[in-house]
Amino acid sequence: MSEPVFVIHGVGNRDARAFATTVAAVRAAVGGDMELVPVHWGDLGADDRFVDLALPARPGGLRDADGAGPDPEDGVADASPEALLSALSAPSASSGGGGPARAGGLPGPVRDAVREGLDGTEDSGLRGGPAGPGGPDGEDVLAELADAWPSTRWLSLTDDPVLLREAGTAIARAVADAGAQETDPDWGGLRGPGSGGGGLRGVVRRRLADLDRVAGAAMQALAGRVNHGLRTRFGPGTTRFLGDVLVYQRHRERIHARVRERIAAVDPALGSGPDRPVRVVAHSLGGVIAVDMATARVPLWTSSLLTFGSQAAYFHLCDPRGGSLPAYAGGGPVPLPPSLARWTNLWQPLDVLAFAASRVFTLDDGTPPVDVPLPHSASAGLWTHSVYWDLPELAHAIRAAMPPPA
Template identity: 60%
Template sequence: MKNPVFVIHGVANRDLDGFTAAVTALQAATGVDMLPVYWGDLGAEDRFITAALPTRDTAPRPAGGPGSVLRDEAPSAAPSYLFADQPYLADQLEIVDTALRNELESDPGPLRGAPGAGGPTPDDIMACLATEWPDTRWLSRTGDPALLAETGRALAQTLLDTDTLANDAYGYDGLRGAPAGEPGRLRALVRRRLQDFDRIAGAAIGAVAGRVNDAVRTRFGPGTTRFLGDVLVYQRHRDAIHARVRARIDEVDPRLGRSPERPVRVVAHSLGGVIAVDMATAQEPLWTEQLVTFGSQSAFFHVCDPRGGQLLPYSGQTPVQLPASLGRWTNLWEPLDMLAFAASQVFRLDDGSSPADRPVPHAATTGLWTHSAYWDLPDVATAIAEAMADLPADTD
C-alpha cells in the first residue's frame, strides 16, 4: 500500500482544525490518503497587522485646508516655457497647447476678435499657463493625454465664455483693456481657472484611488501582509519549521524520506511549497518522489535570493539543476493569484525534464483574492489525483 501524501499548508494558517478539515475534503476529492502537516503556530504574530496598515481616515490631508489638493509651497519663479530641466512638463503643456489652440480656432469668440483688438493671444495664455502649471498638484503629475487635452479645451471655453468673464473680477473687459505690459490680469484668471480644474482632477483621482486602495487593502491587504509576515518568520526559523515537518513524517515511519528507497509524497500550498522544495534540495534532503505545489513561490525566491542547499544560483542563462532527491514536481497556478509563480523556466529535474507548470482555470465564484481558493477547485484535486496515481504502489 502506498504511504500517505503529506500536505503542508502555506501562509497565514492559524487554524489547525480548519486546515485538518480542508485536507480531509481534499482527500475525499482526490481519493488519495493524506495527512496534514501543521506548522502555523510557528508562523508570524499576525493579530495586530492591521495596526500597521494606513487608511484614508488616518492619512493626512494635503495642505491648503479641508479637501484641498493645492500645494502649500509659495509659487515658484516663472519657469522657462520649454522646461529644459523638466521635459515632462513641456510634453504635458504641448498637449494642452494643441487642444487650447484648436478650441479657440473653432469658436469665433471675443478673444479672437479683429486684428489689433488688444485681447490676449494663445501665446499669451500659454505663457501664463506655463508659469502656473508647475504649481498644480495633480495636473502636473498626470500622464493621461485625454485629461491634459480636456484641460486645454476647458480653459479655452472658459476664456471664450463672455457671460462668465463679464462677472469675473479679472474678466474679458479687463483683459481687452489691459496694457500689453501688464499681464497680471490674464495670469490671475488663468491661475484661478487652473486651480479649479486641478481641484476637480484631484477630487476625481482621489475618489477613484481611495476606493481602489480601500478595496485592495480590504481584500488583498490582510492576505498579503500575513504572507510577508510568515515569509520573514520562515527565513529566521527555517530549521524549526523543517523539524516540525520531519517530526510529522516520523510519526508515520522514521525511515520515510531518509533515502531514495523510502521517498515521500508531498502536496503543498504557497509557502508550504517553498518549505517542501527547500527540504528536498537540502544537503541532507527529504527524499521526495512526487511533489505537487499550488500557489507557490520557490522559483521567485530562488531567482531573488538563492536558496542554498544543493541548488546553484540562477544564472539567467540555463535552468538550475535539481538533485535526484526531488523526483517529480507538478506546479499549479491560478491566473489571478499574485503570489503564484512558474517553476519550469528556473529549474530542471535530475532526469533533464522540467517541472510541470499547470494552470488551473479561474472560477468566478472565488472573487479576486484567489490565493486561498485552490483547496476547493476541482482542477486542483484532479491534478493531485493524476500526479499521485502515476506512481507504483509500495509493497512494503
C-alpha cells in the same frame, strides 16, 4: 486505497482546524479514493499579533498617527497632492524618476488641446468653433492659462497626458462657449482680458479652478481606495508572508521535523527511500519547505510534488538553498536530485508571491518542472495568493499530478 497525499500549507495559517477544513474541501473536489493528509506547522510560524506597531505613521495623511488608516469611504482629504500623486504615478522622465514634479510651464498636452479646440478641428467638438474677428485666438487663451496654471493645486503636479489633454480641451470649450454668448453680462467681450471676474481671464481662471477641484477630488477618492485596498488586502498577507519566511529561515529544522512527524504518524517508512516516496501538495512557503526537504542531504524522497503560489525558484536564485542543490551560475538550470522525481508548479498571473520553476531547475530525467498558469478570476480581486484553494483547477491538477506510486 493508495498511499496518502500530504498537504503542506503556506504562510499565515495559525488555525489547525481551519486548515483541516480547507483540505477536506479540496479532498471532496478531487473525488475518488485519494486521501489528503493536512500537515500543519503554522503554530511554529511568526507571532504577528503586534506587527502594526512597526508600521510607520502615514506621510502626508496616508496613515493616521494611531496606526489606523482612513475609512475607505472617507478618502484621504488630509493627504498632500505631492504624496497622493507620487503614490498613484509611475516614475517618468518629466518627474525625474521620483514621482510628479511641478512643471516649469504650461504642459504640452494642454497647449495642443487648446490650440486644436479653438482652431475648430474635427476632434474638438466645440460649439463655438474658432474665435470670431477680434476675439481671442489660441495664444491669448494660452497666455492667460500659463499665468494661472501654477496656482492649481493638483493639475500642475501631474504629467499624465490624457488628463492634461482633457483639461486643455475643457478650457477651450469654455472659451468657445462663452464667446458664443456675447450677451452674457459676466463676459467682458472676446477682445480683451476684462477685469474682475469677467473677460477671458475670468473664464479661464474659473474653469481651471473647477477642473483642478474635480481632479483633486478624483485623485483623493482613488488614493483612499488604493490605500485601503493595499492595507486590507495586501498588508496582512505580505506581513504574514515576511514574518513566516523570517521564522522559517531561522527555525527550518523544527518545521522540517514537524512535517516528518506528521508523515511518520501515517507510515514511518514513507519518504525514507526511493522505494517508499511520498506525494506532496504544497502552497506558498509550504512549497519551499517541500523542495528543501526533497533536496536535503538526507532527503524526503518525493515521487510527485505539486506546488502553487510558491517561491522555491526565487529563493534559490537569491540565496542558494543548500542540501544537494548547487547555486545557479547562469550556465543552465540547476539539476534536481532523483529524490524529487516529478514537480508541477501552479501560478496565478496576479499573485505577486508566485514564481515559475521551469527555467531555474531541471529534474533528474532532464525535463524541467511543469509550470502551469491558472486563469485569473474576476471575483478573486487583487490579492490572489490564497485563492488557489477554492479553484477547480487545483483539484484537477492534483488528480493529474498525483498518480499512485508504482
